Amino acid sequence: MLWNSLLLAVRAIRRNVLRSFLTILGVVIGVASVIVMVTLGDGTTQSVKEQMQSLGANLLTVRPGMRMGPGRDEALAPNFKMADVEALAAQIAAAQAVVPTAGSTVTVVYGNKNWQTSATGSTAAYFQTNNWRLASGRFFTEAEALGGRAACVIGSTVRRELYGTESPVGTEMRVKSFSCEVVGLLASKGQGGMGMDADDTIIIPLRTLQRRVRGNDDVTGLQVAVKEGASVDAVIEQIKGLLRERRKITEGEDDNFSVFDTRQIADTLSSMVRTLTMLLGSVAAISLLVGGIGIMNIMLVSVTERTREIGIRLAIGAVETEVLSQFLIEAVALSSLGGLVGIALANAVALGVTRLIEVPYLFNPGMNLVSFLFSALIGVVFGYFPARRAARLDPIEALRYE
Amino acid sequence: MSAEPAGAPLAELRGVTKVYGQGQAALQALKGIDLTIEAGEFVAIMGPSGSGKSTMMNILGCLDNPTEGAYVFRGTHLEQTSRRQRALVRRHYLGFVFQGFNLLARTSALENVELPLIYRGEPHAARRKAALAALASVGLEGWERHTPAELSGGQQQRVAIARALVSHPVLLLADEPTGNLDTQRGREVMELLASLNRDRGLTVVMVTHEADMAVYAQRVVHFLDGVVDRDHRKGGTH
Numbered sequence: 001m002l003w004n005s006l007l008l009a010v011r012a013i014r015r016n017v018l019r020s021f022l023t024i025l026g027v028v029i030g031v032a033s034v035i036v037m038v039t040l041g042d043g044t045t046q047s048v049k050e051q052m053q054s055l056g057a058n059l060l061t062v063r064p065g066m067r068m069g070p071g072r073d074e075a076l077a078p079n080f081k082m083a084d085v086e087a088l089a090a091q092i093a094a095a096q097a098v099v100p101t102a103g104s105t106v107t108v109v110y111g112n113k114n115w116q117t118s119a120t121g122s123t124a125a126y127f128q129t130n131n132w133r134l135a136s137g138r139f140f141t142e143a144e145a146l147g148g149r150a151a152c153v154i155g156s157t158v159r160r161e162l163y164g165t166e167s168p169v170g171t172e173m174r175v176k177s178f179s180c181e182v183v184g185l186l187a188s189k190g191q192g193g194m195g196m197d198a199d200d201t202i203i204i205p206l207r208t209l210q211r212r213v214r215g216n217d218d219v220t221g222l223q224v225a226v227k228e229g230a231s232v233d234a235v236i237e238q239i240k241g242l243l244r245e246r247r248k249i250t251e252g253e254d255d256n257f258s259v260f261d262t263r264q265i266a267d268t269l270s271s272m273v274r275t276l277t278m279l280l281g282s283v284a285a286i287s288l289l290v291g292g293i294g295i296m297n298i299m300l301v302s303v304t305e306r307t308r309e310i311g312i313r314l315a316i317g318a319v320e321t322e323v324l325s326q327f328l329i330e331a332v333a334l335s336s337l338g339g340l341v342g343i344a345l346a347n348a349v350a351l352g353v354t355r356l357i358e359v360p361y362l363f364n365p366g367m368n369l370v371s372f373l374f375s376a377l378i379g380v381v382f383g384y385f386p387a388r389r390a391a392r393l394d395p396i397e398a399l400r401y402e
Numbered sequence: 403m404s405a406e407p408a409g410a411p412l413a414e415l416r417g418v419t420k421v422y423g424q425g426q427a428a429l430q431a432l433k434g435i436d437l438t439i440e441a442g443e444f445v446a447i448m449g450p451s452g453s454g455k456s457t458m459m460n461i462l463g464c465l466d467n468p469t470e471g472a473y474v475f476r477g478t479h480l481e482q483t484s485r486r487q488r489a490l491v492r493r494h495y496l497g498f499v500f501q502g503f504n505l506l507a508r509t510s511a512l513e514n515v516e517l518p519l520i521y522r523g524e525p526h527a528a529r530r531k532a533a534l535a536a537l538a539s540v541g542l543e544g545w546e547r548h549t550p551a552e553l554s555g556g557q558q559q560r561v562a563i564a565r566a567l568v569s570h571p572v573l574l575l576a577d578e579p580t581g582n583l584d585t586q587r588g589r590e591v592m593e594l595l596a597s598l599n600r601d602r603g604l605t606v607v608m609v610t611h612e613a614d615m616a617v618y619a620q621r622v623v624h625f626l627d628g629v630v631d632r633d634h635r636k637g638g639t640h
Contacts, residue, residue, distance in 0.1 A: 004520050015508040312504045315465065316518045316565070317493025319486050396465050399504065 002329075005322065009330040023298040024338030026291025027378060031342025031371050032349065033284035038367055039350040041277025043359035045270050050360075051189075051198075052266030058232060059129055061260045062222040062239060077256040079218035084246055088222065092238050094230035097125045100219040102209055108154075108202060109174040110162040117158050119175065119202050121209025127153075129225045132203075137169035137184030140205055148207035150175075153184040155199035178212045180204065190358070232261060291338065292378035299331055299386035310390050311398025324391035331383020332376055339375025343368050410477055412573060412605055413439040413462060418471035418481075420457050431457040433628035434471070439573070439607060444599040446616040447609045449625030455609050456577065458625070462607060463496055463575045464488040476572070493521055497566030501578040503558040505550040511537060511561045512546040518569045536564040540594060556587030563594060567604075574598070576608040580615050592618045 013020045065077040082100065089098040099122055106119045120126070124142040132139075132153075140151040152175065159168050168182045189198040210217050226235050236259050243257055303310070313323060347363065354361040420432040432454045439445060439462075447455045460466040461473060464480060465488070473481045480491065492498075505514045515533040524532070537546055540560040550558050559579060566574055576595065580588030596618045598604045608619065616622050624632040 004523065008520065011509065011513065308504065309506055312506065313517070313521075314489065315463075315492065315498050315504075316521065317489050317496075317569075318521050319489040319493075322521060396460055399500065 002325070005325040005329045006333070008326045009333050012326070012330055013333060019298065019302075020334060020337075023295055024334050024341065026294035027288065027335050027338030027375050028291075028342040028345060030284065030288025030291035031339050031375050032346035033287055034281055035343060035346035035368060035371055036350050036353070037280040037284050038277060039346070039362065039364065040353060040357075040359070041273060041280070042362045042364060043350075043354045045273045045277075046362060047359040048269045048273060049266055052262055052269070058226040058228070059262045060224040060226060060232070060236060060239065061262065062224065062243070062257060063260070064220070064257050066255065066258055078247075079220050080222060080257075081217060081219060084243070085219060085222060087246060088224065088239065088242060091242055092224070092235060094227050094235050094238075096225040096227045097129060097223075099123055099125045099129050099223040099225070100206055101126065101221040101223060102206060102214060102219055103221070104209060104213045106176045106202070106213060108158060108162065110168075110171065113162050115158060115161040117155075117200050117202055119204060119209060119213060121204055121206040121213070123206060125225075126203065126223070129223050132189075133187040135185045135187045136167065137182070139184055145205040145207065148205055148211060150178055150180040150204070150208055150212070151183045152180045152202050152204040153186060154182055154203075155186050155201040156188040157197055157200040158202055159185055175202065175204070176213055180208075232263075236261070288374070288378065292335070292382040295331055295335055295338075295379065296382035296386060299327065299383055300389070303327065303386045303390045306390075307393065307398050307401040310393050311395050311401065314393065314395035315399060320391040323393075324387045327387030327390045328380065328383050331387065332379035335379030335383070336372065336376045339372045342375065343372060411438045411474075412441040412443075412476060414472075414474045415458070415461065415468075416472040416474070418458070418461060418468040418473065420454075420461065420466070421469045431628055432461075432468070435628075435630055437623065437630060437633075439605060441572070441605055442599070442603045443621060444596065444606045444619045445608070446619035446622045447607065447625065448611060448613075448616055448622060449631070450611075453625040454628040455625045459575060459577055459607070459609055462573075463498060464491045493518070493569070495572050497569065497571035497574040499559070499562050499566050499574065499576040499579045501581040503550070503555070503562045503582070505558055505561055505565075507551070508549055510547050510549055511542060511553065511564075514550070514561055515565045515568050518565060522569060532568050533564075536568040537561070539567065540564045554587070555583050556590055559583060559587075559591050560594065563591070563598075567598070572605060574604055574606045576606060578609055578611070580610065580612065585614070588612075588615060 062080075064079055080100070085098050085100045089095065092098075102121045104119050104121075105116060107114055107116050123145045124139060126132075127139045135156065137153070139153055140149065144151050152173065154168060154173070162168070162173065163171075168185055171182050172179050173182050174180070186199065186201075186203075206219070224235065224239060226232050239259055240255065244255065247256060249256065310323060347368075351361050415435050415437045418432055418435040418437075419430065422429045422431055435454070435458060437458070447459070449455045457466075461468050464475075464483070467483060467488075468481050471481065472479060475491070475495070480488075483491070505511075506517070512530075512533050515536050516529050519529040519532060534546065537543065540563050542557060542560055542564065545553065545557060550561070553561065559582075563579075574595075579595070580591055583591060592615050595606055595608065599606050606619075608615075610616055621633070621635045623630060624634075
């Protein structure tokens, strides 16, 4: 009987192709938007995680002030000094490396081109803790860093803007007011977190930046690489205790510096993306529901329009359950078809958009399957009422219907 | 359904009444009908509109239950049956031909004729074979793939007759089968029904208000105001 009902349902759908297509459009759009939203969310989460991974695992960042970004009070949160770096390195056993950094925005010039970029001053260990790889040349050495040599390593964006296709290694580039030898070119990291270009940077020895750019001996940030297997939380506590002591913060007073765990930042970002994905996914799910109501609407119209047909079927001996299952199967076939078309459409769109916004495209088989089953369920739920109405028609009345 | 007792009538209505509505608005469509249909008969039912002939056909065709009285079909009482039981009687024993043809639109003649067999659960190959044979028997060989819109009225009615025949009913009920046809096509349809009655022994009960068409029947029953007014058998008495 199921097979017969399916046959009858397929014949009925085939008899009215245009209307069948319009009927399923709501479900197509609903399923497609759910899948696109979730796929883009998954891709973005993945992308955030990869970027955070590229910053280096088990890396703690210490900054003056209680929050990230601009607006901190210099007087209340003074910068660090090299003495702080040495103290941390000497006293925290679980620290693999303590890397000082200072940053500044500089204009770099080569030939007749100039470009504004961010310069980071640090030690030779910086390249390792931040997972930088070389495209060509070399990193500056620890000796060069200590000696304050004018040696710089440039990012691929700076190279593109100043050198085009020319090899930058060995050339002299002007940074602000001094001349600097380009010793290495960094391999591209691609788009950084939150739309920043990680490759738009130059890295020079800290001492060089302090003397020739900033004109002071401040250290604006510390990076602490934690040894494999050591407790990150314990290291954070040690850093806090030591810095409070060194910065003469009395009991009960708040810290005037912050310690960030990169993994924590990654988790926060990921959970933000997840929340946003769920929100957008729910909105999309509502449109799927509206698609279901669309099916019910058309099925009801169809039952009224096909009253005579139903009368014929009943007169020649169809029982109530056969008419019910025919219309129900028709609704389920329509909505499942909508689900399939929606899945195909969604993955095509998601593939295009993920390329466009440069996040990985992750095919999620479970979610696609659930979307399909849900679209079939919508057919059952919203097809039942019209189908029952059809099945309960009186054959005499139905045959007389004009 | 039990086996048919020898000599018993195919269908018998005894004291059948049908009342629509209740109280003041109640309408008595049938006021006590006694009618016996013998196997192999060709009966024409005549009468003005509102005389109860359609109501009687609905009861005879198991589309409706009588309010009172008995309906015995092949030895079985059917007067108080459920919707489902009536549907199964229609499926297995009855064939219907309507005035308005009532074919499924945008559906080929073949698929229309197959429809009753689908509900009977016949396998695909047997269904197709039986439908083709039924269409051939009404002279529509070569028209199987045409949809009702591509067929003339007479052809459409013949498709409808093929659909009624395909399940080998014991009783064919025709409600003004020539009502929507011109005289020539009407005669062709009547010839077809008469030959089915004569050659296959198919029992036919037909409602008509055209005396021209009633002449094909061996027996004419006149209805008036919900009762049988006259029951006339050709070449015999009743």
